[in-house]
Each structure stands twice: as structure tokens, then as C-alpha cells.
Amino acid sequence: MPDYITRFAPSPTGRLHLGHAVSAFNVWAAAAEAGGRVYLRIEDIDQTRCRPEYEAGIVEDLCWLGLSWEGLVRRQSDHFSDYRAALDTLQARGLIYRCFRTRREIAASLPAGADPDEAGFVSRPLSPFDEAERLSHNAAFAWRLSLEAARSALGARWETLSYQEQTAGGVRRVPADPSRFGDVVLARKDTPASYHLACCHDDALQSISHVVRGEDLRAVTAIHAMLQALMGWPQPVYRFHPLLLGADGKKLSKRNADKSLAEYRAEGMTPEDIRAMTAPA
Ligand code: GLU
Numbered sequence: 001m002p003d004y005i006t007r008f009a010p011s012p013t014g015r016l017h018l019g020h021a022v023s024a025f026n027v028w029a030a031a032a033e034a035g036g037r038v039y040l041r042i043e044d045i046d047q048t049r050c051r052p053e054y055e056a057g058i059v060e061d062l063c064w065l066g067l068s069w070e071g072l073v074r075r076q077s078d079h080f081s082d083y084r085a086a087l088d089t090l091q092a093r094g095l096i097y098r099c100f101r102t103r104r105e106i107a108a109s110l111p112a113g114a115d116p117d118e119a120g121f122v123s124r125p126l127s128p129f130d131e132a133e134r135l136s137h138n139a140a141f142a143w144r145l146s147l148e149a150a151r152s153a154l155g156a157r158w159e160t161l162s163y164q165e166q167t168a169g170g171v172r173r174v175p176a177d178p179s180r181f182g183d184v185v186l187a188r189k190d191t192p193a194s195y196h197l198a199c200c201h202d203d204a205l206q207s208i209s210h211v212v213r214g215e216d217l218r219a220v221t222a223i224h225a226m227l228q229a230l231m232g233w234p235q236p237v238y239r240f241h242p243l244l245l246g247a248d249g250k251k252l253s254k255r256n257a258d259k260s261l262a263e264y265r266a267e268g269m270t271p272e273d274i275r276a277m278t279a280p281a
Helices: 018-034 052-065 076-092 103-108 128-136 147-160 195-205 221-231 254-258 261-266 271-278
Strands: 005-008 037-042 096-099 142-145 162-167 170-175 185-188 210-214 237-241
Touching (some): 018 261, 052 261, 052 271, 076 096, 076 221, 142 147, 195 221, 261 271
Parallel strands (some): 162 237, 210 237
């Protein structure tokens, strides 16, 4: 049987909460069930929001929960050149372009309340002259993956884009259509990679065979299937776990969602208490 390798990939933008504990328990349970391994990956690309003390907190909290990982921790900020190389490949193939539209400009062009990241925004490269002019003024930009270019690069494969999902009933193939996300941002002028690019790159590099992640990341898995097809990266099998709900079956209250594992610990809670609080109803 091929190796079962999965990962826990938190972003150190704060201390871990109950929602993270649910995710971690699901990851480690899936690995234990399959006799597999878990890697710990620190997704700290966004250096404006991530902090080393939160990374230390992640390690401390996982150890407290009794969860241990294989080998060295991969910290994404130590590998910016890897993501740059992937971006260069996409650029050389004419798949990405610099978009100088600001979030505010994009939001203004959309129906009120639409999320610019989800509204299917598509654009096109500026002329070389206009681009050079903006760059000479040090303008900010995002590297966007052109949906149109991706579709033509993949040809007939576009129609069969999909990923495998592991469910209680076995593994099924799920069609993936990333069109609704429009031209996805893969990097920014001062941010060498987006979550999508760094995550798919690392899943391939680390030979992740199974990704266990929350239901909230189901939709963006279509973007990941597209990137994997474009880059020729192997595709893990995906398994989505339910998100933690409050006692009333609705979204966790802000009070509980905002309380960190460290705070629960300081109040005298044990790892078993956390397991009980996060067990599916
Ligand atoms: N850093 C992402 C998060 O914390 C990882 C999600 C994933 O791909 O599993 O949501």
C-alpha cells in the first residue's frame, strides 16, 4: 500500500482555537486510521499577519493535545524562492499577469456586498507600455492567473478537471470548476505567493497523499485542482471534515470561537476536555 502522508497546515496569525483543534484531531485520526504520517507545515506567507510567537504557540498547543508530527516542520517563509520559481514557470507560459486594480476598485465594479475574491473577477494584462509606466511609479499589483489562458493551456483537460474525495462510502471523483473564482490572485508585489500557490506547491513537494481539511475549504479545492493540472503536480485525495458548531447546531458563538486553547488550558481544562468539546454531536 502506498504511504499515507497528510499534514496539518495552520497559519500563525493568532493562537489556536477550538476550530483548529477539530481540524487537528481529524488530521491525526485519519492518519492513525490509515497507519500514516502527519507533517506540520506553518503557512506563514503573509508576513504582515503571521508572528513567530504564534508559531511557537502552535507547537506548544499541539504538544499539549498530545499530537506529534513526523520530521522537521516546514515553514513556508523559509522557502520563498520555491514559490517564486513556480510563479516564474507560470509567467513564462503566459498564464499569469500583473493586475494593478486595487481591491477597492474591484469592489466598486461589483454588485454591493460581493466579495472581490469570490466574485469571479477577470481582467487582462495591460499593454507593455502601460505596464512599464505603472511599474516605474512603483505601483502595487497582484499576479493573477488568467482563467482564459489556463483554459486554453489545458485544452480538453479543462472539461475533466476534478479531484478525488474520500467519503465514508469510499473514494469518489468530484468535478472541479474554478470559473466562479475568476482570475485568482497567486502572488502580490510584496507577497511572493498566495495560500493557493504555496499550499499546492508544498502538497506536491511533500508528497502529501491525503489532505484532510474543513468543509470551508471545499470550494477552493477546485482552484487547487486547476493549479495541479497546470503545474503537473500530483493530486492528493481530499477529505473534508465538518466545522465545529455551537450547542444549538449553528455557527460557533464569537465568544467560543475567539477563545484560544491556551485560555482554556489556563482555566484548568485538559486535552480530554477539549476533545469532548470538539467531538461531533
Ligand atoms: N493555512 C490554511 C488554513 O489554516 C491551510 C488549510 C489547508 O489547506 O488545509 O486554513
